Amino acid sequence: MGWVMMSERDLNRIEVLAQIDDGWLSVQNGANMLDVTKRQMFRLLKTYRTDGAAAIRHKARGKTPNNQIHKAKRDYAMALVKELYPDFGPTLAVEMLAEHHGFKVSRETLRKWMQEDGIWLSRKQRRTFHQPRLRRECFGELIQIDGSDHRWFEDRGDPCTLLVFIDDATSTLMELRFVKSESTFSYFDALERYLLRHGRPIAFYSDKHSVFRVARPNQHMTGMTQFGLALAELNVEIICANSSQAKGRVERANRTLQDRLVKELRLAGISNMEDGNAFLAGFTERYNGKFAKAPAKPDNLHRALNIEPDRLAEVFCLRDKR
Incomplete structure (x- = not known):
């Protein structure tokens, strides 16, 4: 006689069947304990009495x-x-396999294969990040903004900056724009597009870039940048974060974009900012469909413009106090 390998489930079944066979337990109580029907319990009991305990082992054990x-x-x-x-990454690779090659496989299966072949690290092997703060509750309550310098077109084009506007409550990409660099006028252009499309949010949340904050104000300066003056006229608050972790929502979005967007631009054969900006509309829609979340409260806090749209050019200009 050799050894018969059994699972804990099989051993538990044999124990209950033995108690029923010895009269210590009723068939109905045994069925309740094993979470099977009374009819199935009688089948198991018949097999146990006819062929012994070894016959209770699951029939698929050891088979492919x-x-x-x-x-x-x-x-x-x-x-x-x-x-x-x-x-x-596994998530994006699964999408590409299904979309371009008609090969469907689950994300977790592909993740396992990639780990086995040494081309993907598990979460434990990767670096952990700062614990994010709680989201704002309403859409339009706080919009995080940042510029991400990167080789977005890899070796096919010059490096440039992607301006990113993301809603804090929902992680919705509100505005994306390729520009040569972070400057007051590049942000003015992106902000005008944002306002005409969505309206005025309650506040913008940025880093301490010179576009948003005067480093050393003096008696000849107001302490507000040109961007800050424009927002003040629009009655929109600007908040400058003290650390990159504080504006973690947009920082994490930048990392995702530097991975996902770069690869989609590569697959589309795009190598310049003009074509890239035309591509961003469809990409933003797909991104938000996958990553945007529902807000804690359903209110939209965007407000209508407090000036006529054709007067925005008077707001988005350089001003000098004399």
Whole structure:
């Protein structure tokens, strides 16, 4: 006689069946304990009495699962990932395999394959980040803004800056714009597009870039930048964060964009800011469909403009006090 391997579930069944067979337990109580029907309990009891305890073992034990993916399919998927998407994460790689190659596999299965082949690190192996603060409750209550300098077109074009406006309550991308660099007028242009599309939010949340904050105000300066003066006229508050962790929502969005957007631009063959800005509308819609969250409260706190839209040019200009 050799050893018979059994799971804890099988051993538990045998224990209950033995108590029923010895008269210590009723069939109905045994069925309740095993979470099976009374009819199934009688079948198990008959098998136990006829063929013994070893027959209770699950019949599929030791056999190949019916839903196991064939090794050839795994090899095909990993060959595509290694050749075309070697720096893609599992989530984006799954989307690309389904969209461009008609190959459907779950994200967790692909993640496991990529880890086994050494092209993806588990969460424990990756760096952890600062605990994010609580979100604002309403859409339009606080909009985080930042500029991300990066080689967005890789070696196909010059490096540039992506201006990112993201709603704090929902992580919705509100405005994306490729510009040459972070400057007052590049932010004015992006802000005008934002206001005409969404209205005035309660406040913007930024870093301490010179566009948003005067480093050393003196008696000849108001202490407000040109961007701050424009927002004051529009009755929109500007808050400058003391650390990058404080505006973690937009910082994490930047990291996601530097991964996902760069690769989508590569696949689309885009190599300049003009084509990139035309591409951003469709990308933003897809991004928000995947990553945007519902706010804690349903209110939209965006307000209508307090001036005529054609007068925005008078607000977004350089001013000098004499």
